[in-house]
Amino acid sequence: MHPAFSVVFFTTATGAGYGLLALLGVLGGLQIIPADFWLGLVGLALALGLIAAGLLSSTGHLGRPERAWRAFSQWRSSWLSREGVSSVITFIPAGLFGIGWVFLGHTDGWVAIAGLLAAIGAIVTVCTTGMIYASLKPIAQWHSRYTLPAYLIFAAMTGSVLLNALCQGFAIGSKMLLAACVLLTVFGWGWKLATWRHNDRLEIPTTANTATGLAGGTVRSLEWPHTEENYLLKEMGFRIARKHGAKLRRITQLLAFALPVLLLTAAFVLPWPFAAVFSGFAAIVQFTGMLVERWLFFAEAKHTVTLYYGR
Structure with missing residues (x-):
């Protein structure tokens, strides 16, 4: 699949933003983290800013962005539409949670309920994003048990690392949060390796014979359906060289x-403000790495339609 940067940034930014929002809603609503004014202001601004930037970026991949609003009407059958609806609904409790935390100075009572609802909305939205890809049967690399959990794991991972960087920056970090960040990152690493292993060993049952319904022989293409590059080949037939894929996997x-x-482990043993500096670097480096991971997620996917072009 063609890895358009708009979609790569969308899935990375919204994943981190919803992960951070969910953690702020749960930990803030349960008073596990203090209702600090600046932490609430910067944290919620960062979370909602990443979400908004990602959603706006996603419209850049549409042929007619001005018609994006029509996607909201198909929520009964489309995961893309459900994602749009849930993302908008999530802004309502998130906004109320932000008002209570930042302007009223507390995160208990109705503010805590709003925070928990915002966390639920964030989780539901991440699930709908994952299902957009997991539900696509023509792309075997996505239509697997690894895709949906990956979106949830990476959202929790990047969100926790961002939250830790914020807490460390305001000198209210904790060893428990640091340990959780390390464990989630290691878990995400293992899940990514397992996904790659599954995809590399994947035996796709669809062939040119089954795709055309012409069994009993070997179907091969004498001529391409088109004499030049077209939309299908550009969007669905993108190919990446094996050596480049291996290199990008190592970079990821x-x-x-x-x-x-390594940076989070160093922050675990270093005093403040060094722990804050290392935590900030960890968040920046990880976000960059997830952009590469998302690019590979699209670039390595193979659509069944390419069989009609002899690929």
Whole structure:
């Protein structure tokens, strides 16, 4: 699949934003983290800013962005529409939670309920995003048991690392949060390796014979259906060289998982403000690595339609 940057940034930014929002809603609503004015202001602004930037970026991949609003009407059958509806609904409790935390100075009572509802909305929205890809049967690399959990795991991972960086920056970080960040990053690393292993061993049952319904022989293409590059080949027939894919996988592991683990481990043993600096670097490096991971997620996917072009 063609890895358009608008969609790569959308899935990365919204995943981190919803992960951070969910953690702020739960931990803030349960008073596990203090109702600090600046933490609430910066944290919620960062979470909602990432979500809004990602959603706006996603419209850049549409042929007619001005018609994006029509996607909301198909929520009964479309995961894309459900994602749009849930993302908008989530802004309502998130906004109330922000008003209570930032302007009223407390996160208990109705503010806590709003925070928990915002967390639920964030989780539901991430699930709908994952299902957009997991439900696509023509793309075997996505239509697997690994896709939906990956979106939830990576949202929790990047969101926790962002929250830790914020808490460390305001000198209210905790060893428990740091340990959770390390464990989630290691878990995400293992899940990504398992996904790659599954995809590399994947035996796709669909062939040119089954795709055309012409059994009993070997179907091959004498001529391409088109004499030049078209939309299908551009969007569905993108190919990445094996050596480049292997290199980008190593970069993903280094930036998204290995370096953040090392930086967070260093922050675990260093005093403040060094712990804050290392935590901030970990969040930046991991976000960069997840952009590479998302690019690979699209680039390595193979659509069944390419069989009609002899690929």
